[in-house]
Amino acid sequence: xxxxxxxxxxxxxxxxxxxxxxxxxxxxxxxxxxxxxxxxxxxxxxxxxxxxxxxxxxxxxxxxxxxxxxxxxxxxxxxxxxxxxxxxxxxxxxxxxxxxxxxxxxxxxxxxxxxxxxxxxxxxxxxxxxxxxxxxxxxxxxxxxxxxxxxxxxxxxxxxxxxxxxxxx
Numbered sequence: 001x002x003x004x005x006x007x008x009x010x011x012x013x014x015x016x017x018x019x020x021x022x023x024x025x026x027x028x029x030x031x032x033x034x035x036x037x038x039x040x041x042x043x044x045x046x047x048x049x050x051x052x053x054x055x056x057x058x059x060x061x062x063x064x065x066x067x068x069x070x071x072x073x074x075x076x077x078x079x080x081x082x083x084x085x086x087x088x089x090x091x092x093x094x095x096x097x098x099x100x101x102x103x104x105x106x107x108x109x110x111x112x113x114x115x116x117x118x119x120x121x122x123x124x125x126x127x128x129x130x131x132x133x134x135x136x137x138x139x140x141x142x143x144x145x146x147x148x149x150x151x152x153x154x155x156x157x158x159x160x161x162x163x164x165x166x167x168x169x
Contacts, residue, residue, distance in 0.1 A: 004057070006104035009097050011057040014068060018058050019045045021065040030090045034123060036151035059088065059101050066092045069101045071109060081117040082109045098132045103168065106136055110165045117164055121147070124157035133161055137169040 004011040014022070023041040025031055037044035048070070049056050059067040067088035074081050084105055088098050102120070109115045122129040124143050138161040147158030 001055070004104050004108055006100040008061065008095075008100045009066075009104065010060040011069060011101060011104055012060065014049050014056040014058045016046075016049070018065055018068075019049065022058070022068055025065075025067055025087065025089045028090050030093075031087050032151060034126065034129075035087055057105070059086075059097065061092060061095075061097055066097065067101070069105050071105060073113075073115070080115065081119060082113070082115045083119045083121070084109075085120070093128070098129075099135045102133060103136045106163060106168055110168070115165070117162055119160060119162045121158045121160050123148070124159045130159060130161070135169065136163065137167040138163045139167070 022045045026041045054070050054072045056070040058065045069086040071082050071084050120133050141160040141162050144158040144160055146155035150156050
């Protein structure tokens with residue numbers, strides 16, 4: 001897979017040389033609160049990149065790594081769909097880069113890979129992420145109670161959102 005161009009960002013497959021930059025972003029309190037990770041975030045990011053079931057792309061803005069977006073696919077033909085996850089450096093929050101990156105990956109998953117349905121599952125209290133995904137066309141499906149364990153060890157609700165082909169804005 002080659003690079004994907006958004007209106008403001010460029011996405012390219014993550015490589016080993018990106019691990020240090022991504023680990024620094026994951027260490028930012030605002031990102032760590034949502035994504036967590038082991039004590040060694042460099043190793044955590046390296047494991048993410050090595051996962052054969054997940055495709056990780058770095059988000060480039062003004063030619064620097066500002067985050068990552070990844071997707072995985074359910075291959076069973078009766079349930080086929082793709083799921084997206086994203087994190088951005090807090091220094092670029094509020095610029096519309098997340099919306100651009102999600103829209104760019106969603107377009108790739110629908111137009112190039114033929115998915116008819118995409119899902120994303122932000123924390124139920126992550127209102128900024130929910131607004132970002134809604135701008136792309138994702139709609140709330142429902143709250144998944146005690147869905148994920150946070151870095152603090154407690155369980156948190158998640159919001160399942162989905163987007164059907166033809167609904168992207």
